[in-house]
Amino acid sequence: MKIAFVGKGGSGKTTLSSLFIRHLATTGVPVVAIDADINQHLGAALGLEEEQAAALPAMGDHLRLIKDYLRGTNPRIASAETMIKTTPPGEGSRLLRLNEDNPVYDACAHPVELDGGTVRLMVTGPFTDADLGVACYHSKTGAVELFLNHLVDGRDEYVVVDMTAGSDSFASGLFTRFDITFFVAEPTRKGVSVYRQYKQYARDFGVVLRVVGNKVQGQDDLDFLRAEVGDDLLVTVGHSDWVRAMEKGRPPRFELLEDANRRALQLLQVTADATYELRDWHRYTQQMVHFHLKNAASWGNERTGVDLAAQIDPGFVLGEDVAAPA
């Protein structure tokens, strides 16, 4: 299951992603956690020391390896240089599983031990000004998009991405790559207006979007969110002393998380799981092609000097039953 946490800066994306990842870990399922946020804090929120978090290998630094591995023997993709973030898989491409060993994990994933289990953490690497808002060849989130476009994940295995709601994700198809997107919103006008913008982009692509209210104190906050986002509001989370203790570098055992917050995390999982039935790999593949053609025309063809539309394998549909090439 592919799950994104998005929202405006400071809303609590990293906090809620990390709590959800910790929750999943206690259930023993395979989890890949990805930090694709402008502010790279997921490692710290999962309990890494500052130096450990700073030393994590960055996906953005291994784009070449990722591209070379994923293109495999796909004859339509001549080189890593002509593979852009939206280049879709086709016959001969290598696909990724959540729970396997592969060179991408070897290079980019760091095991993080949590109460109950170990998750794989991957980070895009810190963003620079050049990364923001542009459909760029070197885009940091491009590595995440390539990863998701080559991933065949099934039930009961999870990739959780901590991400911004910014224009970076709309420049490509990244925002359409998830079974469900949890939009973290504080009960403020700003938080809600970013949500409306996101919803508008998402509508045309069938993105499943649910709002998670955060830092919600009392009925007035709840009423505000309900009035503003209606039925999209899934659940709300209040101030957590557990989170505050963790922020001080003294994380209590996860089982000590407040009951209401634990129930909220369970609801997130049940809600995510229910989207499995909505999956449509044909549509998923078509959307990759759509965004690839768009990126090819707007900058990719010019940048690479080749016709990137020719990379599309018309007979290929990604799916759990696609045989993996050796």
Ligand SMILES: Nc1ncnc2c1ncn2[C@@H]1O[C@H](COP(=O)(O)OP(=O)(O)OP(=O)(O)O)[C@@H](O)[C@H]1O
């Ligand atoms: N439910 C909560 N209870 C207590 N503290 C919280 C809660 N949610 C968020 N916080 C605190 O609010 C701050 C911002 O949260 P967080 O870093 O998760 O937001 P973010 O959306 O990831 O921000 P950024 O855009 O900077 O990445 C953090 O200090 C975090 O500990």
Ligand SMILES: [Mg+2]
């Ligand atoms: Mg964050």
